[in-house]
Amino acid sequence: MPASTLHDVLQRIENAIPAGSGSRPRLLAVSKTRPADDIAAIAAQGQCAFGENYVQEAAGKIATLAGTGLEWHLIGHLQSNKARQAAGLFDWVQTVDRNKLVQALATHRGAGRAPLNVLVQVNIDDEASKHGCQPGDVEALATAIAAHPNLALRGLMAIPAPHPDEARRRDAFRRMKALFDALALRHPQVDTLSMGMSDDLELAIAEGATMVRVGTALFGARRPAGDSA
Numbered sequence: 001m002p003a004s005t006l007h008d009v010l011q012r013i014e015n016a017i018p019a020g021s022g023s024r025p026r027l028l029a030v031s032k033t034r035p036a037d038d039i040a041a042i043a044a045q046g047q048c049a050f051g052e053n054y055v056q057e058a059a060g061k062i063a064t065l066a067g068t069g070l071e072w073h074l075i076g077h078l079q080s081n082k083a084r085q086a087a088g089l090f091d092w093v094q095t096v097d098r099n100k101l102v103q104a105l106a107t108h109r110g111a112g113r114a115p116l117n118v119l120v121q122v123n124i125d126d127e128a129s130k131h132g133c134q135p136g137d138v139e140a141l142a143t144a145i146a147a148h149p150n151l152a153l154r155g156l157m158a159i160p161a162p163h164p165d166e167a168r169r170r171d172a173f174r175r176m177k178a179l180f181d182a183l184a185l186r187h188p189q190v191d192t193l194s195m196g197m198s199d200d201l202e203l204a205i206a207e208g209a210t211m212v213r214v215g216t217a218l219f220g221a222r223r224p225a226g227d228s229a
């Protein structure tokens, strides 16, 4: 892995920040299918937040890298029967899209631990194949999350459709930003809008992303065998 890769991605983020914006979006390094050694190599360059798609796959890496101070985000769909394990392993769950999951995570997040940071995942392009709640469901879910002291409502996450037309992708990011601003009016603790990946992080940041999730641009192309979503 070229040592300049993390630097290059951070530079892309820096260059994408709109003029006049005071804050720098966070980088979440998406490490699905990557071995713990690859994660350790990026961490050694100063990256601390990593995203994983599968609870089981993450469990092994989190154990291997325990004690290194990394922050772990679940960014893949979470089945309710894995909520207990996820609530114990992760610092953030970005894919909360139904009330049953809110209740399960709240039940299983140990009271002695820091609150579990939670993002509501929105199916912003209303794709039948995608997880995420409808825009109209965001407020009820946010209120349910905010009612639990061991969950911290932090904001919204989306995976817009990879539409070839840039204007369509921009529009999805804009609709997410409008939802995010409306949510922040009612829940002032909200500070995270997670959207944008390797191919479109500039567009997402231009439209207000505060966190981008980047895999391929950091680690190289994934092996097809491990690439199911």
Ligand SMILES: *Cc1c(COP(=O)(O)O)cnc(C)c1O
Pocket (backbone or CB within 6 Å): 030, 032, 053, 075, 076, 159, 197, 198, 199, 213, 214, 215, 216, 217, 229
């Ligand atoms: C894999 C994945 C990413 C990273 O995608 P890249 O195109 O490799 O940067 C971001 N978000 C989610 C939810 C993912 O599953």
